[in-house]
Amino acid sequence: MNPFHDRREAELAVLSALPERAHDLTRLRILADKKRPPVVAVIGKYNHGKSRLLNELIGHAAFSVADKRETVALSAHEHGGVQWLDAPGLDADVETEDDAHALQATWLESDIRLFVHAAKEGELDASERSLLASLSSDDQRTRRQTLFVLSQVDQLAHDQHYRQVVQTIEAQLPALEMHTISATRHRHGIEHSKNLMRVRSGIPGLQESLERAAARVPHARSFETAFLVGNIRDELQQLKAARLALASSLRLGQARQRERFDQDLAATLQKVAGDIQAVLEVPGPDHSLAPDSFANQFKVTPGKLERNRLQVAYSKACIEINAILIKHGVTELPLTQRTAVRSLNSIMIAVLGVYVKYRKDLQQIFCEVAGRERMEKEFARYFEMSADRVELSASIAAAERDLCVAERALEALLGLEDPKMFEKTV
Ligand SMILES: Nc1nc2c(ncn2[C@@H]2O[C@H](COP(=O)(O)OP(=O)(O)O)[C@@H](O)[C@H]2O)c(=O)[nH]1
């Protein structure tokens, strides 16, 4: 059962794990459209004869041809079972947002790219070479196809000049076959029924190459789909592994920290119990229980001495326990428990209270099992509420959320690989 409603939802799930894959996800959506005809797009600088070439290939003036910058956005025309895309020229000096959009759309939508360069311009410039290199490496990656077209060859009057330009450019091309064409000759050949001229215009040959390329498109699309999905899956699996490792190491750290705290606390409480026991196990009567009289107000009495001894033992125990708390970062009461009386805002007071202790109290608190267990429980509770521990828990929660995002993206990818999953709901 696919947990995603539709393709968009699955895409968003992948996107939230890999936002930089937006382009690939859009491309995958385009590839999933089985009814889409092969898409041929022209790419090249403006005024190099792209629009006119398309018109000659289609057989009528579907796209506007001009000496100035004409095509501003991407325009499309369907003919002969092929979708033809005309894009504005690429020119670094007049680069506009339209150009960027058109180039982006060309990259997204095209199965076959016709890279057009006018012969009269001579060699390829740096931007053309770099674009050709990207196209050709993309061809290798995705099995899309780029054809290189040297256009307007009628403008090179001398054969020697023509051969020189062809040679120069061939040396610049990254393993691409070159199609030399002239739209003018093609038109002339047709209009004046000069078949040889028509054939020699190079356009019929280009048409044949395009037909062969179009026949390869279904296979290329399956390949590209599998390639992109595989690529995204690899990345998601790595992401998932990294996030799993982070979450587990944080959780392990959290458990170890708690273990060390519990051990330190238990050892300290045991030592304190021993010390208190020794203080309590003195022979003779318990003078601390004898109340002071008004007459003895300023005298040292056995009762006062004993209560003093107990108080010192109690304070010593508190100081020892407090040292362990501080060592483990338990330094302050949580905000919600603080009072206006600063001196009372200590965890020791919150757990043990402020009253003077008698032997019975010290016995219960420090030496009896129930008392020890109560302290362990209470101090551990404050440990978990300490700032570092709270922050650590929050990091673990975030890491676990991130892990879920990666896991959900992997699940969503199954739907993107097999578009049938969404067919019922679309
Ligand atoms: N001589 C000659 N001119 C051409 C050829 N192809 C296009 N042109 C001219 O070059 C100019 C620009 O053509 P266009 O197709 O609009 O170029 P784009 O900007 O790349 O689309 C127009 O004046 C076309 O008539 C050709 O094969 N030979």
Ligand SMILES: [Mg+2]
């Ligand atoms: Mg144009």
